[in-house]
Amino acid sequence: MSDTHHIAVLMGGWANEREVSLMSGHGVADALESKGHRVTQIDMGRDVAARIAEAAPDVVFNALHGVPGEDGTVQGMLELMGIPYTHSGVATSVIAIDKQLTKQALIPHGIPMPGGRIVKSEELFERDPLPRPYVLKPVNEGSSVGVAIVTEDSNVGNPIARDAAGPWQEFPELLAEPFIKGRELTTAVIDGPDGPKALGVTELIIDNGFYDFEHKYTEGRTQHVCPAQIPPAIAALCEDYAIRAHKLLGCHGTSRTDFRWDDEAGEEGLFVLETNTQPGMTPLSLVPEQAKHAGIDYPDLCEMIVREALRVHAANGGADG
Incomplete structure (x- = not known):
């Protein structure tokens, strides 16, 4: 990014993932400030529209997780206000947070997901x-x-x-x-000048149980193997499915697609579980980790996401879609 901006980092809120969102938001704010941007941190309350209007930022970095920050609600508010914002737009957010709607969007295009x-x-x-x-x-x-x-x-x-x-x-x-037995894999996708790019594949090996909220955000409960020690054909398939899901759902900025892989079944054992339109940006989060392995440091990753938000806003004539 050749110039600096006033960026409001929206975080917190009242969803189950409030504490995770605060960690993401503080990390993003520090990273963007380190790149010379002016940053206003906003812990979302019911007065969020008034606080954003008062701050009058050039762009909002949406570091919220869960409802209402990830389901299209906040996205619609920001579009009504005419303010560019990071990550996916209204329609994409509505579909991607709903696991059943996601299946309806992806399965007809040949992306395997569990039935149910x-x-x-x-x-x-x-x-x-x-x-x-x-x-x-x-x-x-x-x-x-x-x-x-x-x-x-x-x-x-x-x-x-x-x-x-x-x-x-x-x-x-x-x-x-x-229930799909096997291994937990995940692939992050980042938008760049040449379109969406997969950052690699991480395997998540947990101490016991399954990859639940506690394992995701408690240090030491989950081992991240990046890059995953899996056959090249499976890694390529993960990256292909993740990019296709990103495009089919209409994601912007970054997304992360999670998989279960039954390694006894080969390629037929790989299933997409979901695509996350606003992946975590905490110190334990997977997107920053994969970006680092791909040669993109954390501040540059945050700037890339902001840059894409401004590009999408301009391309849509002032609406993020």
Whole structure:
């Protein structure tokens, strides 16, 4: 970026991922200041529109995670205000945060994702929606918030007991998917002058359980192997699927696509779980780690995301789309 800007970094909010968002936002703010930009940090409250209007930034760096910062709500507000913002636009955000809508957008284009269906939580107390083992997750939460794996020897009962601890206590509807055994992989995509580029593949090896919210954000609970020690054909397929998902969903700036790979099944065992339109930017986050391995340091990564926001805004005649 040849000149400097006044950048408002929007963070915090009231979603389950508030603390993660604050870590991302503070890191981004420090990085952008180190590059000479003027930065205003905004911890989002209900008065967010007034605070952004008062700050009058050139561009907003959206470091929010979860609802309402990642689901199109904040994006729509910023478009009404006519302010450029980072990451994906309204339509993309609405689709990508909804796991069922994401399937409808990607599967018809040949991107493999687990099957499954939406179930009322009340139904779970009568019968299993799928053969065990299966996964239950909220339709529109990120960072593995509210994910449960139901196995034959789960301590939740069979069928699930009404008083058992789990996401069915918090969410009236859940997405049920078959459990895919195997390895956890992820690929970040960054937009640049030549279009979207995959930054590599990381394997996530956890100490026990699965890659849930605690494992994602507690140091020492998950080992990041970057680059992943996997066959070149699987790495290439991860990068291909991640770029295609980024394009099909209409992502901007950066995205991260998560996979499960049953290594006993080869290429047929690779499945996309979701595409995250606003990946974390904390010290433990995967996008900065992959960018560093690709030769892009953290401040430059933040600037690249801002640069793309300004490009998209200008290309759309002042609307981010």
